[in-house]
Amino acid sequence: MKKISDSLAQLAKDFGNYPPNPLCTNSHTFKFKTIDIPRWATRFYYFKMTMKWLFKGVPDYDFSDTEGLVQTKNNLTHIKTTVSDFWKKFQDLNVIKQCGIGLFFILVFPFLLIFCLFFSIFYLGKIRTNSQALAFFLPQENTYEIVIHTKAINTCGRSIEALISHEHLHILQFRDERRVHCEAVKHRVTANLPLLLLEEHYNKPHYIYLFNRHETEARLHELVRSFYIEKNSLPEDLASFTSMLASCHKDINDLLNQPICQKVFWDGEESCSKILEMRCKATAEDISNILFFIKDDYLLVKYIKEVLFTMYGNLVRYYGDKDYSMKIMNLIEGPNLYSSLYPYK
Numbered sequence: 001m002k003k004i005s006d007s008l009a010q011l012a013k014d015f016g017n018y019p020p021n022p023l024c025t026n027s028h029t030f031k032f033k034t035i036d037i038p039r040w041a042t043r044f045y046y047f048k049m050t051m052k053w054l055f056k057g058v059p060d061y062d063f064s065d066t067e068g069l070v071q072t073k074n075n076l077t078h079i080k081t082t083v084s085d086f087w088k089k090f091q092d093l094n095v096i097k098q099c100g101i102g103l104f105f106i107l108v109f110p111f112l113l114i115f116c117l118f119f120s121i122f123y124l125g126k127i128r129t130n131s132q133a134l135a136f137f138l139p140q141e142n143t144y145e146i147v148i149h150t151k152a153i154n155t156c157g158r159s160i161e162a163l164i165s166h167e168h169l170h171i172l173q174f175r176d177e178r179r180v181h182c183e184a185v186k187h188r189v190t191a192n193l194p195l196l197l198l199e200e201h202y203n204k205p206h207y208i209y210l211f212n213r214h215e216t217e218a219r220l221h222e223l224v225r226s227f228y229i230e231k232n233s234l235p236e237d238l239a240s241f242t243s244m245l246a247s248c249h250k251d252i253n254d255l256l257n258q259p260i261c262q263k264v265f266w267d268g269e270e271s272c273s274k275i276l277e278m279r280c281k282a283t284a285e286d287i288s289n290i291l292f293f294i295k296d297d298y299l300l301v302k303y304i305k306e307v308l309f310t311m312y313g314n315l316v317r318y319y320g321d322k323d324y325s326m327k328i329m330n331l332i333e334g335p336n337l338y339s340s341l342y343p344y345k
């Protein structure tokens with residue numbers, strides 16, 4: 001199943017209207033396709049993409065951290081180096097040997113075809129897929145493809161709409177950063193976790209994944225849109241932002257009502273946030289876990305004030321209002337924990 005949509009329609013779907021109040025935007029929209037395939041068919045999808053890019057050329061971009069993209073690009077590089085190594089060796093041979101090999105290839109052509117067929121089957125089996133992924137996106141020449149596994153999503157009781165929205169947010173991040181060299185972006189998305197977590201935790205893949213800036217931002221987006229659906233207005237300062245966080249999960253609410261947090265965020269008052277109905281409970285759970293993983297209260301306050309709030313500023317930029325995003329960023333003092341956690345190299 002293939003469905004074509006566009007980014008502004010997706011944001012309107014997320015917020016119930018676009019632009020969400022109080023943003024003013026004149027964003028350009030872009031199209032994307034949503035493709036629903038079973039999980040087992042992912043390797044065929046990567047194989048098809050590898051072949052397409054091999055013969056039609058790789059789309060023009062220079063940043064990657066999506067699973068499908070890395071996989072397809074690695075496959076492509078592998079095939080290209082094998083072919084070019086063979087071609088170099090062939091060119092170094094003398095004419096007689098070249099003719100001999102040429103003749104040999106003509107004679108064994110039918111066998112070569114059979115070999116290619118078997119090689120493709122073998123290669124298909126070698127393609128690594130992330131068995132945990134419920135969805136991912138892949139940039140194409142003039143569009144983007146979001147691949148979803150509806151059956152797997154339904155089995156684990158997740159919201160398909162929330163997963164499409166999550167992947168769409170990754171596309172917005174991708175577009176925001178695509179002019180930057182990929183190595184530099186890597187530093188800006190992978191968190192410097194020893195700054196935040198205890199030694200026994202900071203090498204765990206699950207923590208590395210959750211604190212990846214793109215992943216945290218995509219989860220924060222889900223919280224922001226759920227809050228907006230209820231309140232019809234986006235948070236405009238740190239106090240309303242932390243109230244939003246507190247309203248998304250009971251444990252976050254309890255955490256933020258500790259005296260140290262109350263003092264910093266709400267002038268010592270108690271936040272009486274009503275816990276909102278979340279479209280994707282797992283997302284609020286993830287943000288709650290992130291906050292609980294942080295090693296002490298001092299860092300927790302800094303993380304909310306300087307990291308999550310900066311990420312919120314980034315989200316507003318992805319939504320299309322650069323001025324409002326600047327307004328948020330100007331409320332945050334720098335250099336701060338965000339810049340040490342995701343260093344700009």
Ligand SMILES: [Zn+2]
Pocket residue numbers: 166170214215218
């Ligand atoms: Zn993600």
